[in-house]
Amino acid sequence: MTKRIKIAFLSPKGPLYRHRGGIFRKALRPSPLTFSTLASLIPEDIPADVTVYDEGVQDVDPDQIDADLAGITVITGNAARCYEFAAKFRARGIPVVMGGPHPTLAPDDAQPHADAIVTGYAEETWPELLRDFMSGSMKPRYVMDPDFSFARMKHIPFPKREVMAKKGYRTLNTFEATRGCLHDCEFCVVPHAWGKKPYLKPIDHVLADIRQMKAKKLLFYDLNIIASRDHAADLFRALAPLNVKWYGLVTALIGRDTELLELAARSGCKGLLVGFETVSKAALADMHKRFNDPRLYVDFVKDLQSLGIAINGCFAFGSDSDTVEAFDEVRDFVLEHRIELPRFAILTPFPGTKLHHRLAADNRILHKDWSQYDGQHVVFQPKNMTPEELLAGHRRVWEEIYSYKSILHRISGKKVNFFLMLAANLAYRYYAHRLHTFYNCNAGMP
Ligand code: B12
Ligand code: SF4
The missing domain is CATH 3.80.30.20 (tm_1862 like domain)
Incomplete structure (x- = not known):
């Protein structure tokens, strides 16, 4: 039987977007679709427990997170904080995958901080990466096929918004x-x-x-x-x-x-x-x-x-x-x-x-x-x-x-x-x- 894996998805934040502050008790932020989409793309034959850690709505201490694989979404403004988090996971032997706008725009900048980076949209590459990870052959870089389109996907899953639930977003209806x-x-x-x-x-x-x-x-x-x-x-x-x-x-x-x-x-x-x-x-x-x-x-x-x-x-x-x-x-x-x-x-x-x-x-x-x-x-x-x-x-x-x-x-x-x-x-x-x-x-x- 395939081993169950623990995937931790992380969205570190720069100071302005870190949770706390603001005048309202509840964050006014709507839920991003990044991790609900990635969660929906995990192949069914890879049993996984997914936990999302979003510094926009909660405190996150990477040293306390137990995972087999850490997936970090990186935008340029938070890249430095993402690299800080990644170093902590890697020091504990937890492999780190990075994706999102910044690794796509500046792959060589992100590469040294991760075990693998995913550039472009990950609808096709993330499942491929997970299969490679399970067989112990994860590659350092997964690149979106330039001909990728939603039309050529056999099945487009709905985002698994339940992985984002109860985190204090204003709405999951994104x-x-x-x-x-x-x-x-x-x-x-x-x-x-x-x-x-x-x-x-x-x-x-x-x-x-x-x-x-x-x-x-x-x-x-x-x-x-x-x-x-x-x-x-x-x-x-x-x-x-x-x-x-x-x-x-x-x-x-x-x-x-x-x-x-x-x-x-x-x-x-x-x-x-x-x-x-x-x-x-x-x-x-x-x-x-x-x-x-x-x-x-x-x-x-x-x-x-x-x-x-x-x-x-x-x-x-x-x-x-x-x-x-x-x-x-x-x-x-x-x-x-x-x-x-x-x-x-x-x-x-x-x-x-x-x-x-x-x-x-x-x-x-x-x-x-x-x-x-x-x-x-x-x-x-x-x-x-x-x-x-x-x-x-x-x-x-x-x-x-x-x-x-x-x-x-x-x-x-x-x-x-x-x-x-x-x-x-x-x-x-x-x-x-x-x-x-x-x-x-x-x-x-x-
Ligand atoms: C929600 C959102 C936010 C949220 C949270 C974003 C976050 N990730 O932390 C908040 C409000 C905090 C935010 C803030 C800002 N944002 Co913003 N935001 C968005 C928005 C509108 C939606 C994100 C989303 O859910 N997309 C849908 C999902 C499905 O797409 P995705 O995130 O790209 O994910 C796909 C791939 O990229 C990949 N992927 C992404 N991450 C990962 C991780 C792993 C492990 C893997 C395998 C794959 C992967 O897989 C997904 C499926 O294909 C995007 C625009 C957009 N439509 O994407 C801008 C966007 C991400 N933001 C952007 C910008 C510029 C900003 C701000 C600077 C705006 C500002 N002036 O204040 C600030 C950043 C400040 C800072 N210091 O951090 C830019 C990014 C530019 C860049 N170079 O990084 C974008 C692309 C918008 C744009 N028009 O340029 N943002
Ligand atoms: S390229 Fe498109 S998304 Fe970017 S600023 Fe221009 S109109 Fe907006």
């Missing part, structure tokens, strides 16, 4: 209808990590998953749910009769497609995360994101608001065209158009991205302390301001936008759910006014 994106924004990890194409899940499968979860309020983790326009339209049509409320991520291109936007609204869309990035045409050109047109933002925002869709608007500071004026320009846009839930990042040259290569070629990468590659630190030399100005301007915008007065101004008297928006704004406010306490740093430099 889903994905697609992965990847077809655009090629210079700063984005997605085209480099997974190629410029969307990976589409069959709509029947997505709907069956939503039904079996009896989900009425749900979140799509898709990086750009409209990456395939036809798939998105079919999905929205199919969602409509379910009478659900959903939240997801899109590009501003949805604003130019009235039919798609109305379909989204009719299907129960109540909130969209939109990458506006900036209100400057020149900065958008720097980012290779010319498909965003700031002249159309105003109407787009109005359209979403009239459909009762709340906007989680994302902005990034630090492009080559940005001067110190950029902070006030973005702040004024957010206030004037009353973006319900804005968030601001400092442009971050994640390894592997075109932005990273360009800045490295120009000798503008200040350091590779990955713990500061989190969108909140300055890790490169900006063109038209100093690193200190970039850090200070970004912080100032967070603080000004998350004053009580600004919160009420942005969310009152709208079609969106006021109490939900208030709770989300207060949670952001907590961090907005404490960024410096989470990051005990000087201009982002180590």
